[in-house]
Amino acid sequence: MSEPRVRRAEIAIEQSHVDRVYARLAELRTQAEAMRAKGYEIGHGAQREAVFEQASMLFERDMMVYHANQTLQTLDAEYEGLVFGRLDQLGPETVYVGRLGIRDAEFENLVTDWRAPAAAAFYQATAEEPMDVVRRRVIRCSGQAVLDVDDDVLTPDAVPDDMNVVGEGALMAALGRARGEKMRDIVATIQKEQDEVIRAPWRGVTEITGGPGTGKTAVALHRAAYLLYRYRRQLGGAGVLVVGPSGVFTNYISRVLPSMGETNVELRALGQVLDGIEATHHDPAPLAAVKGSLRMRKVLLKAMRDTPPDAPTEMRIVYQGEVLKLGAKELERVRRKVHGHGGPPNRARVRAAETLLEALADKAEEYAKADDRTIDRQELITALGERIDFHRFLVVWWPVLYPAEVLRWLGDERRLTRAAKRVLSREEISLLAASMADRSQGWSMADIALLDELRVLMGPPPKRRRRQRLELDAEQQRDSREQTTRSRPEHYDEYSHIVVDESQDLSPMQWRMVGRRGKYASWTVVGDPVQSSWPDPPEAAQARDQAFGARTARRRYTLRTNYRNSAEIFDLAARVVAGHAEEGELPHAVRRTGLVPQLKAIEPEGAETAVQTAAKELLGAVDGTVGVICAMNRVDEVGGWLEGQAEERLKVVGSLDAKGLEYDAVVLLEPTELITESLTGRRVLYVALTRATQQLTVLASDEDWLA
Numbered sequence: 001m002s003e004p005r006v007r008r009a010e011i012a013i014e015q016s017h018v019d020r021v022y023a024r025l026a027e028l029r030t031q032a033e034a035m036r037a038k039g040y041e042i043g044h045g046a047q048r049e050a051v052f053e054q055a056s057m058l059f060e061r062d063m064m065v066y067h068a069n070q071t072l073q074t075l076d077a078e079y080e081g082l083v084f085g086r087l088d089q090l091g092p093e094t095v096y097v098g099r100l101g102i103r104d105a106e107f108e109n110l111v112t113d114w115r116a117p118a119a120a121a122f123y124q125a126t127a128e129e130p131m132d133v134v135r136r137r138v139i140r141c142s143g144q145a146v147l148d149v150d151d152d153v154l155t156p157d158a159v160p161d162d163m164n165v166v167g168e169g170a171l172m173a174a175l176g177r178a179r180g181e182k183m184r185d186i187v188a189t190i191q192k193e194q195d196e197v198i199r200a201p202w203r204g205v206t207e208i209t210g211g212p213g214t215g216k217t218a219v220a221l222h223r224a225a226y227l228l229y230r231y232r233r234q235l236g237g238a239g240v241l242v243v244g245p246s247g248v249f250t251n252y253i254s255r256v257l258p259s260m261g262e263t264n265v266e267l268r269a270l271g272q273v274l275d276g277i278e279a280t281h282h283d284p285a286p287l288a289a290v291k292g293s294l295r296m297r298k299v300l301l302k303a304m305r306d307t308p309p310d311a312p313t314e315m316r317i318v319y320q321g322e323v324l325k326l327g328a329k330e331l332e333r334v335r336r337k338v339h340g341h342g343g344p345p346n347r348a349r350v351r352a353a354e355t356l357l358e359a360l361a362d363k364a365e366e367y368a369k370a371d372d373r374t375i376d377r378q379e380l381i382t383a384l385g386e387r388i389d390f391h392r393f394l395v396v397w398w399p400v401l402y403p404a405e406v407l408r409w410l411g412d413e414r415r416l417t418r419a420a421k422r423v424l425s426r427e428e429i430s431l432l433a434a435s436m437a438d439r440s441q442g443w444s445m446a447d448i449a450l451l452d453e454l455r456v457l458m459g460p461p462p463k464r465r466r467r468q469r470l471e472l473d474a475e476q477q478r479d480s481r482e483q484t485t486r487s488r489p490e491h492y493d494e495y496s497h498i499v500v501d502e503s504q505d506l507s508p509m510q511w512r513m514v515g516r517r518g519k520y521a522s523w524t525v526v527g528d529p530v531q532s533s534w535p536d537p538p539e540a541a542q543a544r545d546q547a548f549g550a551r552t553a554r555r556r557y558t559l560r561t562n563y564r565n566s567a568e569i570f571d572l573a574a575r576v577v578a579g580h581a582e583e584g585e586l587p588h589a590v591r592r593t594g595l596v597p598q599l600k601a602i603e604p605e606g607a608e609t610a611v612q613t614a615a616k617e618l619l620g621a622v623d624g625t626v627g628v629i630c631a632m633n634r635v636d637e638v639g640g641w642l643e644g645q646a647e648e649r650l651k652v653v654g655s656l657d658a659k660g661l662e663y664d665a666v667v668l669l670e671p672t673e674l675i676t677e678s679l680t681g682r683r684v685l686y687v688a689l690t691r692a693t694q695q696l697t698v699l700a701s702d703e704d705w706l707a
């Protein structure tokens, strides 16, 4: 038979199996719906029964409905290519691999879940170690239709006469395909070195390093899906959190887990880790460096203990006809004494009241002594402690503190100087005060970690008012229930597994924020030191180690193959970062396209036309997405130049927000600007240069970036 006919015949064979799978899926769906209906029926019945029977019937109903809903949720997930693989092994058995495990009515496997041990050979078998696999087949579907098949033969001697082999490599075909707006899962083509990381033990800390495009993000997400499948009991309760660098990034990866049937993983950008608030803008690099530094912890602690701006500076209260007066210095002494006990101020109101009453009693004793009188100290404390005017004073003198309020206090440079004496430099203080005084932009990403730190330092506000004010800017309030999966209680901020992507960029304060959410968690930490934009790696490493705690199990994997960029594009990126990477830190790009990056000299005034022309050209050259990457402070300007052009396929993104993203083609504007706007310039440029899968055009008015 000719190759196309063989291929058609093989596609037809797989189509008949896929049809069986979908027919069975429909049956299972009907069964689950019937179970749910029955559950509701029991519920109705219970309403007519005696009270003691009701409880157990309602419980039974809840369980039935719950299980039915769970099953329906799994069956209803939008599986693109439910069945994607087939293993023909030395024995008679053929295993189909898919996103979900499905058995037929006789309990025979129709599809094996890709995470099950029986599917492991699909990823782990190689020609050197075939693991009894004769032929591995990748099946490509669109909806329920089989489009193509692609085979690898792993044990050539064992291929029976009637076994056909077609295709020339599913991986290369997948890598060459156009990219859409969202990242796709890679279940069908996970490589052996990646599979090892995905299936690594769940406890402790699993670090994944590797250069751009090596699949770190993809692997981390598949690992989350794998861990939930294998260890749902251990991890399902408190859940899994995935932290990414930006909202653009979490949006980009948002389809990957649902496409594998996992809908109970929370994805949060660093600016969204704190419930009820969302920050999207980056501070300029020097300011972000101050806000992210561990030194801020000391500053925040002192700021929180300072006298609140509106607190009264004098107390007067009448007791038995005499005015007892505490001046500013005395009140300060009382405040220091209360803070001297440590602990969160929002939990210290009773102690504040007691200490203040003691100070008033001292004062009364002092007056009495001068007049040669005595007073009953205990009686005074009890009497004043019950007085409404005392409590009115206390409320304003020791107010409930809210993180946002205290952080804004730092906009007052004198106050900040008090808090940051001997901790921050003069310039750092001015920079920080100016940022906190400027409310035009709302909170920045770096501020979120400071707010979270303060939240813990000051303790929760009393319950009654807590809900109305996690005290975050009204326009930034988001319904936190939206982000929280149904199974987790609101404002519960512990997780059992945390995935941190682009971890090389977390500031020490951000590590503290994330670490707090994983006190008892196991971790998957993804990063590439060469792409780091954080200026003080040792400080970040220290904070990171603290976040993990003293865990013994710590394993590190390095991925070495760049699956994203064509070799031609990666060669240019490698050249730019050469002096900033250690030997062996750069990955190896596997795909040659014959298309070298275009470097175009422009005049600064001609940038607009040059960007428009380049974008248009690339939109015509590729089927998928085109990214225009520029310096952070030019995003709006460049966005304006491109308004109205192929909206969904064309995106403008700032250098720092380009982290983790990818496009079929990229226009990179003024690379030298990317270097100068950041403290780790060349690395940021390296990130930008490694975003394109197929074509890259660089528009530059100078050549400094190539030096």
Ligand SMILES: Nc1ncnc2c1ncn2[C@@H]1O[C@H](COP(=O)(O)OP(=O)(O)OP(=O)(O)O)[C@@H](O)[C@H]1O
Binding pocket: 171, 174, 175, 184, 185, 186, 189, 190, 191, 194, 210, 211, 212, 213, 214, 215, 216, 217, 218, 219, 528, 563, 564, 659, 660, 661, 662, 690
């Ligand atoms: N085994 C694979 N099969 C198919 N595609 C793959 C495979 N591994 C990686 N890819 C693809 O390569 C691209 C890069 O992957 P990913 O974004 O996970 O890399 P990364 O290491 O996180 O990159 P960066 O550090 O630059 O953000 C993605 O399009 C991903 O789908």
